[in-house]
Amino acid sequence: MKALVSVKRVVDYNVRIQVKSDGSGVVTDGVKHSMNPFDEIAMEEAVRLKEKGKVTEIVAVTIGGAKNEETLRTALAFGADRAIHVKEEGEVQPLTAAKAFAAVLKKEEAKLFLAGKQAIDDDANQTGQMVAALLDIAQATFASKVEIDGDKATVTREIDAGLETLEVDLPAVITTDLRLNEPRYLKLPDIMKAKKKPIEAVSFADLGVTPAAGLKTTKTVPPPARSKGIMVKTTDELVEALKSKGLL
Amino acid sequence: MSKILIVAEHAEGKLNGGVAKTVAAAKGVGGEIHVAVFAADAAAVAEQAAKLDGVTKVLAVNNAANANPVAAVLAPQIVEVASGGYTHVFVPGTTFGKDLAPRIAAKLDVQQVSDVMAVHGPNSFDRPIYAGNAITTVETPAGTVVATVRLASFQAVGAGGSASVETVSVGAAVPTHTRYVKLEAQKSERPDLQSAARVVSGGRALGSSENFKVIFDFADKIGAGVGASRAAVDSGYVPNDMQVGQTGKIIAPELYFAVGISGAIQHLAGIKDARTIVAINKDPEAPIFEVADIGLVGDLFQVVPELTGKV
Ligand SMILES: Cc1cc2nc3c(=O)[nH]c(=O)nc-3n(C[C@H](O)[C@H](O)[C@H](O)COP(=O)(O)OP(=O)(O)OC[C@H]3O[C@@H](n4cnc5c(N)ncnc54)[C@H](O)[C@@H]3O)c2cc1C
Numbered sequence: 001m002k003a004l005v006s007v008k009r010v011v012d013y014n015v016r017i018q019v020k021s022d023g024s025g026v027v028t029d030g031v032k033h034s035m036n037p038f039d040e041i042a043m044e045e046a047v048r049l050k051e052k053g054k055v056t057e058i059v060a061v062t063i064g065g066a067k068n069e070e071t072l073r074t075a076l077a078f079g080a081d082r083a084i085h086v087k088e089e090g091e092v093q094p095l096t097a098a099k100a101f102a103a104v105l106k107k108e109e110a111k112l113f114l115a116g117k118q119a120i121d122d123d124a125n126q127t128g129q130m131v132a133a134l135l136d137i138a139q140a141t142f143a144s145k146v147e148i149d150g151d152k153a154t155v156t157r158e159i160d161a162g163l164e165t166l167e168v169d170l171p172a173v174i175t176t177d178l179r180l181n182e183p184r185y186l187k188l189p190d191i192m193k194a195k196k197k198p199i200e201a202v203s204f205a206d207l208g209v210t211p212a213a214g215l216k217t218t219k220t221v222p223p224p225a226r227s228k229g230i231m232v233k234t235t236d237e238l239v240e241a242l243k244s245k246g247l248l
Numbered sequence: 249m250s251k252i253l254i255v256a257e258h259a260e261g262k263l264n265g266g267v268a269k270t271v272a273a274a275k276g277v278g279g280e281i282h283v284a285v286f287a288a289d290a291a292a293v294a295e296q297a298a299k300l301d302g303v304t305k306v307l308a309v310n311n312a313a314n315a316n317p318v319a320a321v322l323a324p325q326i327v328e329v330a331s332g333g334y335t336h337v338f339v340p341g342t343t344f345g346k347d348l349a350p351r352i353a354a355k356l357d358v359q360q361v362s363d364v365m366a367v368h369g370p371n372s373f374d375r376p377i378y379a380g381n382a383i384t385t386v387e388t389p390a391g392t393v394v395a396t397v398r399l400a401s402f403q404a405v406g407a408g409g410s411a412s413v414e415t416v417s418v419g420a421a422v423p424t425h426t427r428y429v430k431l432e433a434q435k436s437e438r439p440d441l442q443s444a445a446r447v448v449s450g451g452r453a454l455g456s457s458e459n460f461k462v463i464f465d466f467a468d469k470i471g472a473g474v475g476a477s478r479a480a481v482d483s484g485y486v487p488n489d490m491q492v493g494q495t496g497k498i499i500a501p502e503l504y505f506a507v508g509i510s511g512a513i514q515h516l517a518g519i520k521d522a523r524t525i526v527a528i529n530k531d532p533e534a535p536i537f538e539v540a541d542i543g544l545v546g547d548l549f550q551v552v553p554e555l556t557g558k559v
Contacts, residue, residue: 013514017381034473084312092349095359122377123494124362129319129350131499137426144488154429158488159343160497161259161443166318166430172425178495179482213389215359220384222377222553223520229541235554238526241542248470248502248559 001170002146003046003055004110005080006101007039007062009071010121016150019222024094026220033067037039038116041176044183045146047079054113054148057081063097064091069199076194083199086207089222094122095212098130105205110171112153117142117175128175137138138168142177176192250279250370252336256324257344258287262342263296263441266340266397266521268404273397274338275302275405276367282307283411284329284349286322288315294413306413317344317430323351324420330356330392341396341498353394357487360394361386376383379494379517399442400521401502406508434487438464441490444473447501447522449492451478453530453548459526460485460548463507466556475499493518508548511536528552 012032019026049055060075062068063086072083086100118125132139140155140226147154158177159162232238242248252274257264280307283297290308306381313321330337337352339345341363353360356519366374371388450463465475475492494514500521505527527540530547537543
């Protein structure tokens, strides 16, 4: 069984985001980028499924400009067998990305599409669900446990009320939550090996994808600043401060 | 004029509190506001939805397949209803809504607006990106507007209304490829994290689930809900539904206590709308103090029991 894993290059989660003073966006030039943390979890899960003999081939796919090759190399170091680079410069919004992934999934005849539940740049949390919708296949989002049994998967999902279990027929889309696994630390030999693995470049045109009309961002601003707080020294002072604010 | 369809989230015959906040966001758009209830038997929930101020009609869709909320099953039915002249489909920004809305948007061939935090007009909204470290204003292109609503940004509407309830039949075929198996819900007598006026959260510093008792004791004394950082959940001290943050729950209590939590940006993303933040941490350099309204440097195992005794 073939698994397709989507990976996105994003500003590293440790970076303190700066908003440009002219309101045109956030500063992304010259800041550290890495693979979206949820996508690392998706990659790790694919590799574990392969180690368990449930998955036979892992294909990593990304959409973006030349720099995204780095992200694909990381995916290959995790253990993807090969990679597909959908080359598109500029912003690609979720529906358009989903159309491209759906086209790749179909072409590859993959049974499993693994993706992070959200990318930590736009925090949209849409793409996986959209891929499933476009192909009319099952989706199990926010997964914290995945078990594959023949042509079915049983997925435990982290939802507001607790843990929900779904059974889905394959092919299916599964999006990963934080507690699905802990991604492995990449070792140098794997990183070296990844350099030799094949990356196929394709375009939206090759995939027959026409970008969907996008949302237009008219302004980007920092969140309202919180006013400077006070420090107290004792619990008595804390109780006093809360009482004076009418909070206790 | 806008005609807005809100998908009701509900469980065990109760309308989710997020729906009243979603109605508040819809009121910012203006126009007609309809709430659709999909259930095996929608009557009880429909009645609750009909009371929400601003709702002009409730649509009850009864189908045995809707006994449990499964996005793949609900989406085709919602798309059919939405095709009846609706300009907007709004869904609460809960895990229910986040799972469901993109499935609707893709079927309607439109981009979705996630986490609407302010409404400027029928086609202009604010939404957070980068864990809330930037706020963007976006304009939607032509077509139906599909959005999830960031609940912490809106005050629930009142329940003094009396909209009409209409039972509608929906013909859309529903898929069988996704089957609900079970829900392991955490039963708690404590106030619900997402609507509690006071919340006390504990972090990695608690060290064990037994130690979390100091948090629970304090919370119970002041009638607070209890939350946690990701580190505390990952370590197994408390269940996943207590996680507060970018990828957990986004909350807006009057009073928030961050106890033994360092203040990572992903955690702060969940508490940006808290009115007053109190931080208790033994490290005076902890980033949480940069956002706290009141800070106390100290050992939580001494400070928190002391507080419990004093409030
Ligand atoms: C993609 C992604 C998503 C994430 N989403 C979330 C999220 O939704 N929510 C979330 O919370 N995190 C999230 N995180 C994790 C986040 O980055 C931090 O790792 C996490 O919040 C740290 O939890 P903590 O503050 O409990 O632990 P730590 O950072 O380890 O902090 C523990 C704190 O306790 C203090 N302390 C220790 N002992 C005591 C004591 N006896 N008394 C008082 N203070 C003490 C220490 O000084 C320290 O400040 C996410 C991370 C990633 C990469």
